[in-house]
Amino acid sequence: MAGLRGIGRRPTLWIELAVAAGWLALILGEGIAHGYGGGSRASLAGGPLWICMTGLGGIGHAAAHGSAPPMASGSLVGATPMWGLMALAMMTPTAMPVVQHVSGKSLYWRRRRAASEFLAVFLALWTAFAAVALGPLGSWPPAGSTLALPVVLAAAALWQLTPLKLAALRACHRSHPLPPHGWRASRGVADFALRNGSACIASCWAMMAAAAISGSARLLWMAVLTAAMTVEKLSEKPRTASRRLAALLAAAAIGTAAVLLP
Amino acid sequence: MNNVDQLLIRHEARSPQGQEALQHYAAAVGRMKERDPGTPTSWAYQAAIHGTESHPLSLQKQCEHESWFFFPWHRIYLYYFERIVRQAVVETGGPAEWTLPDWNYDFDRAHAALPEPFYQPADASNPLYVANRTPRYNEGKPLPKLLQAEEEALALREFIGNAMFGGGNRSPHRPRFWGQMGLPELSPHGTVHVEIGGWMRNPEEAAQDPIFWLHHSNIDRIWAVWNEGKGGSNPNESGWTGHEFHFFDADGRPAGKRCGQVTETRLLGYTYDPPPGGTVGEVAPTPSQPPTPAPGAPEEPKFVGASEEPIALTGESVEVPVEIDPRAREEVLAAADPEDPRHLYLNVEEIRGERNPGRVYAMYLNLPHDPDSAEYDKHHVGNLAFFGIERTTKPDDDEAPHGMRFSVEVGDLVRALRDDSDWDREGLRICFRPVFPGEAEGEPRDDGHEHAPVEIGRVSLSIDA
Numbered sequence: 144m145a146g147l148r149g150i151g152r153r154p155t156l157w158i159e160l161a162v163a164a165g166w167l168a169l170i171l172g173e174g175i176a177h178g179y180g181g182g183s184r185a186s187l188a189g190g191p192l193w194i195c196m197t198g199l200g201g202i203g204h205a206a207a208h209g210s211a212p213p214m215a216s217g218s219l220v221g222a223t224p225m226w227g228l229m230a231l232a233m234m235t236p237t238a239m240p241v242v243q244h245v246s247g248k249s250l251y252w253r254r255r256r257a258a259s260e261f262l263a264v265f266l267a268l269w270t271a272f273a274a275v276a277l278g279p280l281g282s283w284p285p286a287g288s289t290l291a292l293p294v295v296l297a298a299a300a301l302w303q304l305t306p307l308k309l310a311a312l313r314a315c316h317r318s319h320p321l322p323p324h325g326w327r328a329s330r331g332v333a334d335f336a337l338r339n340g341s342a343c344i345a346s347c348w349a350m351m352a353a354a355a356i357s358g359s360a361r362l363l364w365m366a367v368l369t370a371a372m373t374v375e376k377l378s379e380k381p382r383t384a385s386r387r388l389a390a391l392l393a394a395a396a397i398g399t400a401a402v403l404l405p
Numbered sequence: 406m407n408n409v410d411q412l413l414i415r416h417e418a419r420s421p422q423g424q425e426a427l428q429h430y431a432a433a434v435g436r437m438k439e440r441d442p443g444t445p446t447s448w449a450y451q452a453a454i455h456g457t458e459s460h461p462l463s464l465q466k467q468c469e470h471e472s473w474f475f476f477p478w479h480r481i482y483l484y485y486f487e488r489i490v491r492q493a494v495v496e497t498g499g500p501a502e503w504t505l506p507d508w509n510y511d512f513d514r515a516h517a518a519l520p521e522p523f524y525q526p527a528d529a530s531n532p533l534y535v536a537n538r539t540p541r542y543n544e545g546k547p548l549p550k551l552l553q554a555e556e557e558a559l560a561l562r563e564f565i566g567n568a569m570f571g572g573g574n575r576s577p578h579r580p581r582f583w584g585q586m587g588l589p590e591l592s593p594h595g596t597v598h599v600e601i602g603g604w605m606r607n608p609e610e611a612a613q614d615p616i617f618w619l620h621h622s623n624i625d626r627i628w629a630v631w632n633e634g635k636g637g638s639n640p641n642e643s644g645w646t647g648h649e650f651h652f653f654d655a656d657g658r659p660a661g662k663r664c665g666q667v668t669e670t671r672l673l674g675y676t677y678d679p680p681p682g683g684t685v686g687e688v689a690p691t692p693s694q695p696p697t698p699a700p701g702a703p704e705e706p707k708f709v710g711a712s713e714e715p716i717a718l719t720g721e722s723v724e725v726p727v728e729i730d731p732r733a734r735e736e737v738l739a740a741a742d743p744e745d746p747r748h749l750y751l752n753v754e755e756i757r758g759e760r761n762p763g764r765v766y767a768m769y770l771n772l773p774h775d776p777d778s779a780e781y782d783k784h785h786v787g788n789l790a791f792f793g794i795e796r797t798t799k800p801d802d803d804e805a806p807h808g809m810r811f812s813v814e815v816g817d818l819v820r821a822l823r824d825d826s827d828w829d830r831e832g833l834r835i836c837f838r839p840v841f842p843g844e845a846e847g848e849p850r851d852d853g854h855e856h857a858p859v860e861i862g863r864v865s866l867s868i869d870a
Contacts, residue, residue, distance in 0.1 A: 321711075
């Protein structure tokens with residue numbers, strides 16, 4: 144009972160539950176997508192956008208019947224909830240140590256609020272970035288192309304080896320002093336979330352792009368890439384983690400090319 | 406180990422045996438400095454095992470700080486180093502039973518000065534002389550009394566924990582500077598490093614100075630006194646006892662020991678003079694066991710107050726207000742009660758700087774205006790040294806960046822202030838006051854010392870489980 148009480152008291156419990164709900168929504172949406180399109184090419188390219196579209200009504204149905212790919216047809220506003228869901232499910236696990244840091248370093252009665260404020264800004268940043276920068280991937284690759292995923296995975300592997308990536312990954316580990324009271328506390332948390340979210344985007348954008356175009360096994364790809372990004376960010380040895388992940392991404396690029404290319 | 410049955414004794418550097426040992430030490434250091442730097446038994450190689458600015462060779466740049474590995478890593482490091490030096494001592498005609506002396510700067514004021522062989526003669530003919538130390542210490546002047554006191558560290562009751570004796574629990578996969586240091590690692594360890602200056606001030610260079618090894622021999626002695634004289638218990642967690650560190654033995658071959666194999670100096674075949682267990686009645690009574698926290702108590706520290714803005718230390722005294730949250734004002738006083746199992750901590754967080762400022766700061770809680778020396782003593786809560794601060798802005802190639810953090814238990818002082826009606830329940834004031842080594846001797850507080858800026862992100866008050 145004491146253990147259960149401890150879990151119940153955890154200020155970040157609702158966030159963990161929200162992540163689980165996010166994945167559940169993605170899984171359910173995947174089932175709906177297959178129900179509509181039977182795994183058509185459009186649904187493969189659209190990925191989780193499909194869920195949003197089906198939820199919004201109409202557009203997803205059109206895509207399911209092989210007309211315009213969902214990401215091309217969906218408006219920025221329409222696609223935003225999908226990217227928000229992806230960010231919640233995929234990026235929140237990578238940020239949990241930081242969320243716990245923010246919670247733990249806040250005045251004890253403010254822990255849940257501080258964690259919520261951090262996550263709100265962090266996810267808003269990711270969602271905006273994904274909708275604007277990754278959204279156009281919905282109309283790419285052109286129909287019939289099988290090169291998209293291997294190319295993006297290879298690009299992600301190369302990005303892993305750049306100094307910019309290493310600097311961004313290190314910045315993800317950097318903490319920030321948090322003022323304790325009032326609006327200064329909220330501003331301090333928001334400021335930290337902007338810094339950390341920016342570093343996170345710079346570190347993980349390429350893998351997120353791979354998830355966005357990952358095709359028929361998208362849920363599997365999303366899960367694998369989430370695990371990879373989380374392990375990389377949890378590692379206290381950024382260079383080693385980044386290089387190991389580069390090797391895995393390169394291997395994945397070669398493997399998918401071998402499977403997908405005719 | 407030479408032989409458990411033949412227990413070797415490490416002597417204080419100023420004792421007759423210690424002075425004789427220093428003569429052989431000087432000859433052996435000279436011999437080791439002549440060896441190829443790529444040889445594991447050379448002086449340069451042994452120093453680089455602690456840290457190096459160059460590309461590290463095998464087993465180099467390994468030092469463990471700011472965690473529960475601080476004491477055992479340095480004990481094993483000194484053990485193998487002593488065996489290598491002993492071999493060199495024998496090669497230069499010295500005794501096969503040679504041991505590394507310790508520099509017990511806390512013994513009395515005379516002992517607070519560097520042992521003379523380290524600065525006389527002050528030229529290249531003396532292998533123990535290092536020109537880049539803070540000049541006053543190469544002139545035989547003593548360390549400030551405030552910095553080297555070991556009494557506070559020996560009064561601690563627990564090994565594991567931030568601001569406890571041995572430091573915080575750290576996974577071996579975490580960075581080697583982990584921000585959870587035990588109190589003796591901060592002072593006297595860190596403060597003496599920074600005060601001596603020169604190489605000693607930087608972990609990547611510190612072990613090049615021959616006094617490093619006598620300083621750490623004293624730190625090792627303090628651990629032994631805490632165990633044998635104070636009844637302090639070492640960790641029994643497998644993550645500590647089973648963790649192994651690797652070095653080179655006297656024959657130049659790799660060797661290693663686990664933390665669980667070095668919990669007593671006798672297990673390594675040596676002890677200290679005077680015997681660490683013999684001081685039990687002379688310093689303070691053995692403390693009682695700490696109260697056990699209530700089941701289900703929160704594991705994370707509970708922050709109840711913090712400063713609003715970062716501050717910069719640039720060589721002047723700085724005072725920082727910390728407002729205590731109204732919801733927690735009674736709880737703070739309750740946690741300061743000796744019967745309460747919780748600890749009340751003052752934390753200095755998110756400390757960053759590019760270079761060590763070369764200045765130690767004394768921290769005071771609610772220091773009155775224009776205090777006298779008795780008030781300084783009463784309100785003193787600890788010292789801040791910044792040994793290793795370079796890593797906060799320039800982490801190792803494969804290390805994640807993080808700021809430094811110091812914590813100190815302030816329950817006793819808060820209680821004393823409350824009893825004397827000096828306690829303000831709404832908040833506290835923390836004063837960071839630079840320590841000027843010659844102040845007690847009437848030297849001016851402005852010594853023209855260049856001070857690299859240090860940023861302190863936050864000062865906070867917390868209650869642990």
